[in-house]
Structures are given as structure tokens and as C-alpha cells.
Amino acid sequence: MRIIPFAISTVVTIGLVTVLSMKWGPAPPFGKFLxxxxxxxxxxxxxxxxxxxxxxxxxxxxxxxxYFDERLVPHVFADxxxxxxxxxxxxxxxxxxxxxxxxxxATAGRISEVIGDRxxxxxxxxxxxxxxxxxxxxxxxxxxxxxxxxxxxxxTAGVNAWISHLTESELPVEYKLLDYKPEQWSNLKTALFVKxxxxxxxxxxxxxxxxxxxxxxxxxDDEIKILFPYVxxxxxxxxxxxxxxxxxxxxxxxxxxxxxxxxxxxxxxQILKTDKPVPGIGSNNWAVSGSKTKSGSPILCNDPHLxxxxxxxxxxxxxxxxxxxxxxxxxxxxxxxVIGFNDSIAFGFTNGGIDVMDFYKVRFKDDSKQQYWSDGQxxxxxxxxxxxxxxxxxxxxxxxxxxxxxxxxxxxxxTSVSSGGDAFAIRWKAHDESNExxxxxxxxRARNYEEYTEAxxxxxxxxxNIAFASKKGDIAIWQQGKVxxxxxxxxxxxxxxxDDSYSWQGYIPQEQIPHVLNPERGFVSSANxxxxxDTYPYYEPGDFAVYRGWRINQQLSGMQQxxxxxxxxxxxxxxxxxxxxxxxxxxxxxxxxxxSAEEQKLLGIFSAWNLENNVDEKGPSIFEAxxxxxxxxVWDDELSKIKDPITPHKSTLVDCLxxxxxxxxxxxxxxxxIETVSDVVTASFKAISPALLQKDQDNKLNWGNxxxxxxxxxxxxxxxxxxxxxxxxxxxxxxxxxxxxxxxPSWRMIVQLSATTEAYGVYPGGQxxxxxxRFYDNFVDTWTKGQxxxxxxxxxxxxxxxxxxxxxxFSKE
Amino acid sequence: MNxxxxxxxxxxxxxxxxxxxxxxxxxxxIAGLYFPWWSLAVIAFLIALLVHQRAGKAFxxxxxxxxxxxxxxxLWIDIKNTGILSKRIAELLGVGSSFLLVLITGLVAALVAxxxxxxxxxxxxxxxxx
Numbered sequence: 001m002r003i004i005p006f007a008i009s010t011v012v013t014i015g016l017v018t019v020l021s022m023k024w025g026p027a028p029p030f031g032k033f034l035x036x037x038x039x040x041x042x043x044x045x046x047x048x049x050x051x052x053x054x055x056x057x058x059x060x061x062x063x064x065x066x067y068f069d070e071r072l073v074p075h076v077f078a079d080x081x082x083x084x085x086x087x088x089x090x091x092x093x094x095x096x097x098x099x100x101x102x103x104x105x106a107t108a109g110r111i112s113e114v115i116g117d118r119x120x121x122x123x124x125x126x127x128x129x130x131x132x133x134x135x136x137x138x139x140x141x142x143x144x145x146x147x148x149x150x151x152x153x154x155x156t157a158g159v160n161a162w163i164s165h166l167t168e169s170e171l172p173v174e175y176k177l178l179d180y181k182p183e184q185w186s187n188l189k190t191a192l193f194v195k196x197x198x199x200x201x202x203x204x205x206x207x208x209x210x211x212x213x214x215x216x217x218x219x220x221d222d223e224i225k226i227l228f229p230y231v232x233x234x235x236x237x238x239x240x241x242x243x244x245x246x247x248x249x250x251x252x253x254x255x256x257x258x259x260x261x262x263x264x265x266x267x268x269x270q271i272l273k274t275d276k277p278v279p280g281i282g283s284n285n286w287a288v289s290g291s292k293t294k295s296g297s298p299i300l301c302n303d304p305h306l307x308x309x310x311x312x313x314x315x316x317x318x319x320x321x322x323x324x325x326x327x328x329x330x331x332x333x334x335x336x337x338v339i340g341f342n343d344s345i346a347f348g349f350t351n352g353g354i355d356v357m358d359f360y361k362v363r364f365k366d367d368s369k370q371q372y373w374s375d376g377q378x379x380x381x382x383x384x385x386x387x388x389x390x391x392x393x394x395x396x397x398x399x400x401x402x403x404x405x406x407x408x409x410x411x412x413x414x415t416s417v418s419s420g421g422d423a424f425a426i427r428w429k430a431h432d433e434s435n436e437x438x439x440x441x442x443x444x445r446a447r448n449y450e451e452y453t454e455a456x457x458x459x460x461x462x463x464x465n466i467a468f469a470s471k472k473g474d475i476a477i478w479q480q481g482k483v484x485x486x487x488x489x490x491x492x493x494x495x496x497x498x499d500d501s502y503s504w505q506g507y508i509p510q511e512q513i514p515h516v517l518n519p520e521r522g523f524v525s526s527a528n529x530x531x532x533x534d535t536y537p538y539y540e541p542g543d544f545a546v547y548r549g550w551r552i553n554q555q556l557s558g559m560q561q562x563x564x565x566x567x568x569x570x571x572x573x574x575x576x577x578x579x580x581x582x583x584x585x586x587x588x589x590x591x592x593x594x595x596s597a598e599e600q601k602l603l604g605i606f607s608a609w610n611l612e613n614n615v616d617e618k619g620p621s622i623f624e625a626x627x628x629x630x631x632x633x634v635w636d637d638e639l640s641k642i643k644d645p646i647t648p649h650k651s652t653l654v655d656c657l658x659x660x661x662x663x664x665x666x667x668x669x670x671x672x673x674i675e676t677v678s679d680v681v682t683a684s685f686k687a688i689s690p691a692l693l694q695k696d697q698d699n700k701l702n703w704g705n706x707x708x709x710x711x712x713x714x715x716x717x718x719x720x721x722x723x724x725x726x727x728x729x730x731x732x733x734x735x736x737x738x739x740x741x742x743x744x745p746s747w748r749m750i751v752q753l754s755a756t757t758e759a760y761g762v763y764p765g766g767q768x769x770x771x772x773x774r775f776y777d778n779f780v781d782t783w784t785k786g787q788x789x790x791x792x793x794x795x796x797x798x799x800x801x802x803x804x805x806x807x808x809x810f811s812k813e
Numbered sequence: 814m815n816x817x818x819x820x821x822x823x824x825x826x827x828x829x830x831x832x833x834x835x836x837x838x839x840x841x842x843i844a845g846l847y848f849p850w851w852s853l854a855v856i857a858f859l860i861a862l863l864v865h866q867r868a869g870k871a872f873x874x875x876x877x878x879x880x881x882x883x884x885x886x887x888l889w890i891d892i893k894n895t896g897i898l899s900k901r902i903a904e905l906l907g908v909g910s911s912f913l914l915v916l917i918t919g920l921v922a923a924l925v926a927x928x929x930x931x932x933x934x935x936x937x938x939x940x941x942x943x
Contacts, residue, residue: 002936009868009928009935013925013928013931016925017854031850031921034887035850035883036886036887036918037842037886039850041890041898041899042890044891044893044898045894045897046890046893047897173898721901722905771901772898773897776897
């Protein structure tokens with residue numbers, strides 16, 4: 001008689017266990033997830049957690065100690081280099097494993113394995129861009145060099161030492177949420193990390209050939225040159241104006257038919273959404289010489305602007321071995337200190353913005369993609385079958401053809417961007433074999449300018465402005481990278497792939513790339529602007545910023561007796577240079593007689609604004625809205641024929657309107673009357689007024705309400721509570737403090753190279769990647785307030801210093 | 814049946830109830846250290862077989878045992894963590910508060926354990942049929 005109730009309760013039990021063990025959409029399997037012994041509760045780190053430990057690994061060669069300070073920054077003291085890299089890998093994994101693996105899975109186009117079919121097209125794009133191909137080539141170079149081979153092998157072993165000892169309950173909480181497990185780390189994953197960064201900094205967002213080509217359906221090449229000027233009026237270049245460049249030693253030869261075959265009018269391309277660089281966001285770096293500082297020693301500063309995320313892309317550390325002592329920020333995923341300083345020098349990076357990715361139109365013989373037409377003959381492609389595993393679904397296969405240019409990213413089977421199924425191959429510098437890790441290996445150890453120049457030669461892609469300062473008193477900056485030699489306009493538009501005369505013809509010789517050592521003005525700086533004025537003899541297309549560089553150079557020129565505090569002020573500078581340059585023209589053009597009393601009041605606020613993008617100012621909100629609408633009113637009528645067009649840079653609008661009160665594009669071509677600049681300036685102000693007046697009434701016109709920052713978790717809206725929204729600290733695009741929506745200064749660093757190095761730094765995150773740790777986001781408030789931490793360069797005699805909170809000792813056995 | 818015997822059997826049942834409860838909690842805790850989370854269902858089932866009670870009582874003993882075990886463990890962790898993570902997870906799962914998340918944690922384990930213990934109890938009542 002009891003069999004029925006037994007059966008019922010057993011079925012209920014098994015049912016419950018099954019339901020609680022299954023993953024439901026984005027929700028985790030609840031039984032496992034909620035278990036206080038294995039699930040997410042295990043990631044809730046006691047706030048008084050003791051991080052000290054005594055660890056043995058057979059891979060180690062000697063002994064090492066890691067001292068953690070009160071910010072959980074490790075100071076690694078190892079008696080040999082290999083162990084230092086092993087420990088760095090171990091620490092990266094211990095504190096940041098999930099992000100390292102997730103980012104490299106994303107680079108390799110393997111996210112579908114983790115989150116299912118909604119990532120398939122993302123994964124296909126990554127693979128068709130050849131990111132793994134690029135990483136494999138990098139591994140060859142990395143493993144061929146004895147220094148980087150040892151470093152990366154030790155690093156990988158360190159990451160895997162952590163992964164191998166990882167228990168179910170110790171898994172980072174994101175693995176538990178998404179219900180998967182980490183795989184072993186590899187040298188390839190380290191290379192993939194570098195290539196993902198390269199895609200961000202020199203991917204097809206820069207000099208997007210598709211979007212420029214689509215402009216040819218509306219404008220001529222000469223018109224496009226005016227809309228996208230090579231050298232903007234307000235450019236304050238990295239290499240001071242007036243610098244005399246040596247005669248070029250290499251040239252690229254223009255193909256005979258380029259006017260008819262290349263710079264011709266096109267039919268409108270169907271361009272769908274493509275990546276574009278975030279306007280006005282980039283990075284700043286500068287170094288001032290001792291002649292301008294109070295201490296007499298150089299100061300180097302850097303704040304790279306990136307998409308801000310949790311866990312942060314940066315992990316701060318000190319690495320000390322008999323051969324080097326480097327401090328700074330590192331990327332979880334690669335060995336070494338990436339932006340930082342050692343006992344002799346300091347170094348910092350900004351993006352060069354130079355276009356090193358071109359698209360060539362390829363004609364296949366047939367749909368098998370096995371042959372393509374090149375220089376009068378059919379050439380064989382190399383076919384790569386991409387296998388995309390999908391969580392909870394069938395595996396997807398994708399056929400990618402590789403030409404002598406590189407992978408064919410777009411063809412009939414993948415047309416999210418291209419026109420009518422045409423095939424386009426990528427020629428991208430990042431695909432070539434190179435060993436960027438070796439640059440950091442040498443930089444971390446460099447003692448002077450000569451060793452710095454030796455080190456940076458290994459950076460081929462992405463092009464970076466590398467600022468330098470040394471204790472010997474030198475300052476310098478090089479725009480480092482392997483940049484193709486180009487004939488004017490080469491690579492701006494899609495190029496014909498059948499004619500080899502359109503291929504790259506070599507690179508700008510290393511000694512001729514833009515650089516400057518100890519300039520007379522006493523400082524070097526870069527902020528993603530074009531490096532040189534138009535006297536530089538090589539043609540370099542790309543995407544560049546204008547106003548941050550203008551402001552930084554203007555400020556540094558006027559400064560004397562500089563102290564680190566002055567540099568902090570400059571990194572947090574909210575001055576709106578674009579408004580400074582353009583406001584007089586706007587106020588001149590606006591027709592006040594057409595404004596209502598309310599609109600007059602709004603204009604009054606704008607004209608009285610102190611030009612600072614501070615949180616409590618209303619001026620920046622008005623200026624931004626006005627510029628956006630003005631830009632739209634000027635360009636949208638001409639650009640409406642193009643899908644997702646690229647719009648001229650704001651600086652172009654500013655320069656053109658200041659120069660030319662009869663600017664032809666001010667006219668709306670869709671109306672019978674001819675609009676003047678005054679008409680369009682007035683009309684755009686009237687258009688924005690109602691919304692702004694309403695905001696003012698609601699007390700929401702302050703810049704702090706308009707320009708708020710969100711730092712998302714890497715899973716974006718999939719883990720919103722792991723992020724932080726509503727951060728207000730002023731700034732904006734084109735502002736030195738380049739804080740915008742989800743972007744901002746990802747690491748602010750100031751290093752004074754006095755006898756005892758005096759350094760400051762902060763990043764909007766925390767040393768732990770665990771959302772359950774008090775070290776997950778504890779730097780954010782300091783960062784928001786524009787404050788810094790004093791960086792402690794520890795030495796061997798300070799092991800008993802009260803700043804040491806925890807210690808992990810590493811040994812062989 | 815005399816009164817004393819009745820009293821004694823009641824006491825015995827209470828003793829049994831408490832024994833089952835404590836044993837289930839203890840063994841589930843130990844199993845949880847080495848085995849997947851659902852090992853608690855196996856434990857609850859086995860304890861209900863060993864310490865025989867009527868189905869309702871078996872359910873209740875295991876239910877309370879796991880509610881207290883998971884609930885108290887979660888609560889203890891949460892206090893030491895000052896709610897940093899539970900606040901985030903509660904928001905992520907659309908659960909109102911950290912405290913509610915602790916209750917749900919306890920409840921999930923309690924339900925599984927309860928039903929499993931009930932099965933154990935029914936099985937013991939009809940050993941030949943099972």
C-alpha cells in the first residue's frame with residue numbers, strides 16, 4: 001500500500017534535484033549555485049580574510065616571497081626571473097582567472113561555447129578576422145626568442161598551477177553563474193590577449209575602409225579630403241611644429257590606374273553597423289623634463305582611456321628579481337609590467353590611431369572559394385574550416401578562405417557588412433609574425449634612452465606613442481609601430497585585390513618614424529592626435545583626436561616648477577577646449593532676434609559658462625547638445641543616402657564654420673531656400689531648447705546628470721549588479737579627463753624620477769576580480785574624486801614594514 | 814496500551830526526531846564537503862531509512878535539518894562578508910534582499926531533503942514491496 005506514496009515522493013525528489021541541477025536560460029543551476037558549500041556563497045570572501053600562505057610548486061627554481069600591501073597590491077621578490085613570471089601568472093589567475101579566460105575565449109571566437117547560440121555571429125566575426133591566425137603567428141615569434149619563451153612558459157605554468165589546484169567551490173562566481181569550467185592556460189591564450197587589445201587599438205574601427213568608400217557615393221575624393229582633413233587646423237602635433245624631417249628613403253609607387261580604378265565614384269554600399277572608434281576618447285601621456293619641475297627630475301604621466309569594466313583590465317604589481325625591479329600595471333593574461341617604471345626609467349602608452357588594416361576586394365573562381373584572381377592568374381586559397389561549438393546546440397561550421405593578403409572576412413556566407421555578397425580580404429599588420437612581449441621584457445629592464453629605443457623596436461602593431469623619461473634626465477616619445485609605406489590615399493578606401501600594384505610595398509624605416517628626444521620646449525606629450533604636421537614626408541591615414549593634445553600642450557608650455565600634484569590636476573582637467581575655440585563663433589552666428597525669452601536665458605547660461613566640464617556646470621550640457629544637433633543638421637541631409645555613415649569629426653565642423661560663414665554644407669539640400677551658417681546655428685539651438693529647458697526645470701541640466709559613467713561587468717547586462725552605474729566626475733569626450741558613458745581613464749599614473757622614485761596611481765576597480773571581495777571595487781571612489789594612491793616601491797629591507805599585510809612564500813618543496 | 818508506554822513511545826519518537834534531524838544535518842554537511850550538492854538528498858533518504866519515523870515526521874526532520882544547515886551556513890558566510898556578494902546576487906536573481914536569499918537557500922535544500930526523507934520513510938514501511 002505504501003508503494004504509491006513512495007513513488008510520488010521519490011518522483012518529486014528526483015524532479016526537484018533535476019530541476020535544480022539544470023541551467024534555465026541565463027539563470028544558473030540553482031541547487032549547485034545556492035549551496036553554501038560549493039555555490040556562490042563560497043565566493044563571499046570574509047572581509048578579514050587572511051591571504052597569507054606557504055606554497056610549494058615543483059616548477060619553481062628557487063625561493064620567492066610575495067608581500068601584499070593594504071590595497072592587496074603584491075610586491076613579488078623572486079631570486080630568478082622565471083619564478084617571478086610564474087608567480088605573476090599564479091597571482092593573475094588567483095585574482096582574475098575568469099576575465100583572462102573569458103576575454104581570450106572571446107578573441108578566439110569561442111563565446112558560443114559558454115553562452116550559447118546568441119554569440120554565433122560574434123564568434124564568426126572574430127574567426128573571420130583571423131584573430132587566432134594572428135595569435136598563432138605571434139606564438140611562433142614568442143617561442144623562437146629565448147627571453148620571451150622563458151617568460152611566457154613560466155607565466156603559463158603559473159596560471160596552470162592555480163587552475164590545477166582549483167576546487168569546485170573556489171571557482172570564480174562567473175563560472176558558477178554560467179555553469180562551465182576553466183580549461184588549461186596556454187601561450188596561445190597570452191597571444192590572443194595581445195591580439196584582442198590590438199583589435200581594439202588598431203582594428204577596423206580605425207580608418208574604416210567600408211565607411212569611407214560608401215562616402216564616395218555622395219562625395220568626390222577631393223570633397224572627402226575636405227570633410228576628413230589630413231591635418232586639422234587646431235592640430236597641436238606630438239612632434240613639435242617646425243621639426244625638420246629627413247628626406248624619405250623609401251617610397252610607395254602609385255598604381256597607374258588609381259584614378260579610374262580606385263578613386264572613382266561608387267554606388268552606395270550597403271553598410272550595416274560597424275565598429276567605429278569612440279570619438280574623443282583615447283589616451284594621454286606626457287613627460288616633462290627636469291628643467292620644468294620643482295625637484296629638477298623628470299615626471300612621466302599616463303592615463304590610457306579604455307572601455308572601463310569590472311574586473312578591471314589592469315592588475316597592479318611590483319616585480320623584483322636580481323635582474324629587474326619594475327612597478328606598474330599589468331594585463332591579466334600576459335607576463336610583465338605593461339605601463340610603469342623601474343629603478344631607472346618610466347614609460348607610458350597612447351594609441352597611435354594609424355590605419356594598418358586594409359580591405360581588398362577579391363574575386364573567387366567559384367563558390368568553393370578555392371581559387372581567386374590575382375595579377376592575371378588563378379591563385380589557390382588556403383581553406384580553414386572553423387568549428388564553432390555551441391552550448392546547448394549543434395556545432396556550427398564556417399569556411400574561411402585565406403589569400404596572400406590574409407583571411408577573406410566577408411563573402412557570400414558572411415555579409416553583415418559588405419555589399420551584395422562581394423568578397424573582401426583583410427591585410428592587417430597584426431596578422432604578421434611579431435613579438436610585442438619582447439618590448440615589455442626589455443622595457444621592464446631598460447636603464448636609459450638607448451635601451452628604451454632598443455626595446456620599443458619590437459612593437460610592430462598596434463602603433464603606440466610611447467613616452468619615456470629617465471633618472472638620467474632624458475625625456476622622449478616615439479610613435480612606434482610598423483607602418484606601411486603608402487602612396488597618398490592608399491588604404492582609405494576598399495582596394496582592388498586583383499591588381500598586385502595595390503598591395504603594401506614596405507614599411508616606414510624605423511629611424512624615420514616620428515620621434516623626439518629632449519625637445520627644447522621641455523616636454524613631450526601625446527593624446528591620440530596626428531603625430532606630425534604636413535611636412536612629414538610619409539602618408540599615414542587613420543583616425544585621430546584633436547583637442548586633448550591641444551589643451552595638454554598649451555598647459556604644459558605655460559607650466560614651470562611642476563610638482564606631481566600639478567600633474568594630477570592636469571590629468572583631471574575638465575577644460576573644454578573645443579568650446580573655448582568655438583563659442584565665440586557660435587555666439588556670433590546665432591540670431592538672437594529669433595530667440596524667445598526662455599531661449600535667451602538658456603543662451604545666457606551658455607555664454608556665462610566658465611568652459612569647465614565640471615559636474616555642477618550647465619554649460620557643457622548645452623554645448624554638447626548644441627554640437628550634436630548642429631552636426632546632424634549640417635551633415636545629415638548629404639549623408640542620408642548612406643546607411644550608417646561616418647560623420648566628419650567635430651573639429652572639422654568647428655574649423656569650417658569658423659573659417660567660412662558661407663560654408664556650403666550648412667545648406668539643407670532638401671529645402672528650396674539656401675540656409676546660411678547663421679540659420680543652421682540658430683535652428684539647432686532652437687531645436688535643443690525645449691528639452692534643455694525642461695531638464696533645467698527638473699534640476700537635471702547639470703553636467704553631472706548628463707555625463708554619467710557606468711562601469712559594467714564584462715558580462716554587461718548579464719551581470720548588471722556586478723557593475724557600478726551613475727558615476728559622475730565631469731570630463732567628457734575631447735576633454736583631458738576623457739570620461740564618457742562607459743569609457744574613461746583606465747589607469748592614471750604619475751612618476752617623478754627623483755633619486756627615490758615618487759609615484760602615484762589609481763584605476764577604477766580593485767585588485768580582486770571577485771564581486772564578493774572588498775577588494776573588487778575599492779579604488780573606484782578614489783578614482784572618481786580624482787585622487788591617487790602613493791605607489792610603494794618596496795625594497796628587500798622592508799619586509800617587516802607595517803604596510804605589509806599578508807605574505808605568500810613560494811618554494812620548490 | 815497503558816499510559817506509561819504511550820508516554821515512553823512519544824519520548825522515543827521525539828528522541829528519534831531529534832536524532833534524525835541532527836544526523837541528517839551532520840552527514841549532509843560532511844557529504845557536502847566532498848560530493849555534489851544533491852548528496853544531501855541521498856543522506857536524507859538513508860537517515861530516514863535508518864531512523865524510522867512516519868512519513869510526515871521524516872519529512873519535517875530532514876526539512877528542518879537542511880533548512881538550518883544551509884540557512885545557517887549562508888547566514889554565517891554573509892555576516893563575515895558583510896553582505897557584499899549577497900546584495901549583488903540578490904539583485905541579479907531578482908530576490909528582494911540578502912536575508913531573503915538566505916531563506917531561499919535554506920528552503921531549496923530543505924524541500925529536497927524533506928521529500929527524499931519521505932521516500933526513505935515510505936520504503937521502510939513496505940520493505941518487501943519496494
